[in-house]
Amino acid sequence: MKPYLVASQVSFHRHSEAVFQPVDLNLLPAALCVVTGANGSGKTTLIRTLAGILPVSEGSLERNAAMAFIGHRPGIKDDLTCIENLSFMQRFYPSHPTREALGAHQALKQAGLGCHVRRLAGHLSAGQRRRLALARLLVSPADVWLLDEPYTSLDTAACQWVDGLLDHHLASHGAAIVTAHQRQPALTHTIDRLEVIAGARAT
Numbered sequence: 001m002k003p004y005l006v007a008s009q010v011s012f013h014r015h016s017e018a019v020f021q022p023v024d025l026n027l028l029p030a031a032l033c034v035v036t037g038a039n040g041s042g043k044t045t046l047i048r049t050l051a052g053i054l055p056v057s058e059g060s061l062e063r064n065a066a067m068a069f070i071g072h073r074p075g076i077k078d079d080l081t082c083i084e085n086l087s088f089m090q091r092f093y094p095s096h097p098t099r100e101a102l103g104a105h106q107a108l109k110q111a112g113l114g115c116h117v118r119r120l121a122g123h124l125s126a127g128q129r130r131r132l133a134l135a136r137l138l139v140s141p142a143d144v145w146l147l148d149e150p151y152t153s154l155d156t157a158a159c160q161w162v163d164g165l166l167d168h169h170l171a172s173h174g175a176a177i178v179t180a181h182q183r184q185p186a187l188t189h190t191i192d193r194l195e196v197i198a199g200a201r202a203t
Contacts, residue, residue, distance in 0.1 A: 018199030
């Protein structure tokens, strides 16, 4: 079985110093890797490097699948409505041809935002904004999800919704890498864990 993502001694340097110690990772279909570590250890930097947003300073990184990245900031436009935001995401991030995409209205309903279709995103609560950002995974599905602190600002019911999304994704041979500080995924599938250790820059 070919891995979706292979990282070999990957690190990212800022001002010639490593943000985190070198990482090895072999992400297979139907696998979930939870990235943990102390505050400032480089979890966000690592997942942004794996996503290709930041360059690899040392080591090698091989991507063999379509990827969807959702950062700690929701990345939505406050002056657009919920449906406009999600429709834009659907056009900007095309779906992987082997995965079924939901329509924007259906995705909003699943995210618990069915009553806020025409509401400006800037008027949503922090938890609602997070759910709107995560609904992108439904309208523009990819093989690999790279999620930076997806449980931030969510209540218990919304956290369980995210768990359900992850479980369904893994059951369809998708894979995910999730950074977590407090709330951890509670899934029926096996969870691998990777602890990030700060590099020289943080010492």
